[in-house]
Amino acid sequence: xxxxxxxxxxxxxxxxxxxxxxxxxxxxxxxxxxxxxxxxxxxxxxxxxxxxxxxxxxxxxxxxxxxxxxxxxxxxxxxxxxxxx
Numbered sequence: 001x002x003x004x005x006x007x008x009x010x011x012x013x014x015x016x017x018x019x020x021x022x023x024x025x026x027x028x029x030x031x032x033x034x035x036x037x038x039x040x041x042x043x044x045x046x047x048x049x050x051x052x053x054x055x056x057x058x059x060x061x062x063x064x065x066x067x068x069x070x071x072x073x074x075x076x077x078x079x080x081x082x083x084x085x
Contacts, residue, residue, distance in 0.1 A: 042068050048076035054084050 025033050049072055053065040069079045 039064075039067050039071060042071045043073045045072055046074045048074060050078045050080060052080045052082060054082050056084055 022033050025031065051065045051069045053062045055062055069077060
């Protein structure tokens with residue numbers, strides 16, 4: 001099966017699932033995932049990393065990954081671009 005055969009998740013279901021995840025993280029870890037700004041902490045990261053960016057992604061917009069890659073503090077980092085999203 002190709003990725004064209006994948007089932008699209010209705011927006012209302014995706015929104016509900018994300019809200020449930022947000023609430024669970026708030027309860028367990030005490031912070032709001034909506035307020036996270038990983039680009040602020042990325043310059044302090046030292047582990048090797050690979051960012052895979054789907055150029056057509058409309059859920060995690062590509063500029064977020066490009067920005068993280070640009071400011072990542074470690075020397076071993078790779079950016080891979082793929083089509084789709």
